[in-house]
Amino acid sequence: MSLVRFLPTPSDRMGIIWSLLAVQGAIVLEYGPAGTTHYSMGLYGGLGLRFQNRLFTTHMSEDDVVMGDVTRLEEAIIELDKSYAPKVIFIVASSVTAVIGTDIKGVCRYMQNEVKAKLVAFEQGGFRGDYSVGLAETYKLLVRNLPQKDATQEAGVYNIIGASAWRYRMASDIWEVKSLLGEALGLRCNACLCCDTSVDELQAMGKAQVNIVLGNEGLAAAQYLEEKFGTPYVYAVPYGYSGTVSFLEQVGAAVGKASEPIVLMRIKMKEKGMSMLSMFAMMGGSKPRQAAVKGDYDLV
Template identity: 60%
Template sequence: MSLCRYLPVPSDRMGIIWSLLSVKDSIILEYGPAGTTHFSMGFYGTLGVDWQHRLFTTHMNEDDVVMGDVTRLEEAIVELDKSYEPKVIFVVASSISAVIGTDIKGVCNYMQKEVQAKLVAFEQGGFRGDYSIGLTEVYKLLVNNLPCKEQKKRKKVFNIIGASMGSYRAASDVWELQNLMREAFGYELHTCLCHETSVDEIGDIGTAEINLVMRQEGLPAAEVLKNKFDMPFVVSAPYGYAATLTWLEEVGKILGQLPDVKMCARLRLKAQNTASLKMYAMMMGRKKHLRQL
């Protein structure tokens, strides 16, 4: 047995599922064996994602794999639609269904007329790369499939794109961004991809004035929204006092509004104090080094 020093990097399939679990009023149906879904549930729980009555599997046996029979998938879609009445059913391919080449999109296309819920297919089975590729696909497919074509803009509203529950303290980052935008510009959060959002909120994502992209995986989705709804965006995260000031200035230019003066003054003072402490620490370290010589 080989020695493993670190846990394996989650695949694109894992990133897709944990992101979709944050979308309320939806259900995730994985077309694959029960074992792959069962063992992943514990991991999703450690991320703080509630998967109860949200994540289901069709189960596959040897006959389904060899013959390519999708009857179980068709029956599961109909059963979930009648039992839970979700607004959206996300059909996700497992590693096995991706290997045998099951046409998930094709099944969703002809099954759409049989159910009330909107069917959205994700054919990645964990073979296209790590979780970052899965996040990119989720953000992009959500903004392509759920938003309405015509949306009326709302004032003082923004979106966040790129909040991943797989990131350390993602919820705290979202909370801090809300506080910054509220204090600096008086703006409120509309929806966040993908953290504690819903099908309806994503459907109205084009009503916001600006998108704040926290990570590069959200950039393709931001480009889609810019083309569809003429929504500007900022790609960066405000970490550190000086970087936060620069970020606020960049956001303010797009909004045509200067950030709160008192808030900026407070951040500049903290940045100066931090620089002074750093210089003091360097001087103390130099004196200690000279005494040792």
């Protein structure tokens, strides 16, 4: 691990696991040493994710690493399927299994006939980039593996893609987006990738009338859903009053509805009030102050 002044930037593997833990009805199984999983659990708990009976590790011995034995992984898959009956088991590589090149996809392929749960493999072990790379890979693999092909599109339904639990107050922002779209356009959220969603909601993603992308990591997934189901997507981040109005206009255009005038008027009145505060500050002789802004690209 490289020397850093503060906490290191989470890897792609970390982004994958915290995204998958937000999917209820599924289990995350990490194929690697127990210490690797234990090291990460403090972060997942800090993000407010519930991982009791949902995050497991196979552990590995030196013989497993040297000989490439996957017996522990096979037995763990069968045990979790029998004990918890999850709808999906996500198999995630650790840094150790990524280094030795374990074919996790191959194991899932032949083990699928042995279990009832759907097996989905994630072979990124923390060497392909930071957490944003892991988020993008997670969204892509989820939309390629879980949505049912025979879903019928429903008017007024949307999915959110690109909501990472790592982002500051993401759950609060998602609540605000849902409230805003419900009040202004009468829309209802189906699935939210990946912030407190479920396997059932992911399977029904094809019924959405529009997909809303809140982060650039979700663009590839939204483009795939557009090709697969013909669902248009809107890539917009509703931060700031003018940004919120633009967001509502884009979503409304995608679903063929106009926003409620009273909602737009309320937002514009708040924006006007803020501009008045700026004017009063200038009249009082206050000088603009400099600030440094740090965060994910879309939020900044």
